[in-house]
Amino acid sequence: MKALLLIDIQNGFCPGGNLAVPEGDQVVPVANALIDSGKYALVVASQDWHPEDHGSFASTHADKNPFDMGVLSGKPQMLWPDHCVQGTDDAELHPDLNIDGIHLIQQKGQKQHIDSYSAFRDNDQEAHTGLADYLRSQGVTELDICGLATDYCVKFSALDAVDMLPGVKVRFIEDASRGIDPVGVTAAMEEMVSRGIDITSSRAILAGW
Numbered sequence: 001m002k003a004l005l006l007i008d009i010q011n012g013f014c015p016g017g018n019l020a021v022p023e024g025d026q027v028v029p030v031a032n033a034l035i036d037s038g039k040y041a042l043v044v045a046s047q048d049w050h051p052e053d054h055g056s057f058a059s060t061h062a063d064k065n066p067f068d069m070g071v072l073s074g075k076p077q078m079l080w081p082d083h084c085v086q087g088t089d090d091a092e093l094h095p096d097l098n099i100d101g102i103h104l105i106q107q108k109g110q111k112q113h114i115d116s117y118s119a120f121r122d123n124d125q126e127a128h129t130g131l132a133d134y135l136r137s138q139g140v141t142e143l144d145i146c147g148l149a150t151d152y153c154v155k156f157s158a159l160d161a162v163d164m165l166p167g168v169k170v171r172f173i174e175d176a177s178r179g180i181d182p183v184g185v186t187a188a189m190e191e192m193v194s195r196g197i198d199i200t201s202s203r204a205i206l207a208g209w
């Protein structure tokens with residue numbers, strides 16, 4: 001059974017948002033075409049969902065600016081602008097995304113003291129969101145992943161899918177994704193490929209290749 005996992009297609013990661021990814025909004029029509037294609041029996045979207053004092057925000061650290069490195073719970077942490085605060089417009093899924101075609105919204109990043117790039121578990125790999133169990137219980141055998149941002153939440157979600165869903169074929173949909181830093185995107189794609197993740201495109205999927 002094929003499932004589609006849409007990562008963090010939220011206002012905050014689109015132009016005008018607090019942590020805007022270049023061209024982030026351009027993934028929306030591509031994601032909608034994939035949702036509408038009928039190729040996926042199950043569609044899940046993740047939602048970055050932080051408390052207002054989240055420890056990944058530079059604003060919660062003395063003398064730090066966004067995109068500085070800092071420390072969170074004893075581990076190196078990239079510090080971000082305040083983004084995707086629970087209940088704000090910044091945290092909403094993009095208004096043009098076909099929400100009616102999404103079966104489950106998996107929130108993440110709610111705990112103040114740890115970040116959660118992956119939709120599957122916290123960055124320390126300890127607490128699980130339950131998404132892996134859910135996908136397994138639904139009988140998912142193929143999982144296509146895309147969204148924002150390729151070099152952070154998409155990559156970590158894809159790598160965790162490989163680790164936590166043995167036997168499931170995981171693919172990354174390149175044109176339905178955008179990244180924060182071009183160098184990071186190239187490295188993320190190499191890392192995904194090295195872990196057995198295939199790179200595909202919406203064109204190939206929609207054409208049924």
Ligand code: VGL
Nearest residue numbers: 008048148149152153154
């Ligand atoms: C993300 C940085 C911080 C992402 C989320 O969705 O890639 N990146 N929070």
Ligand code: ZN
Nearest residue numbers: 048083084109
């Ligand atoms: Zn975040």
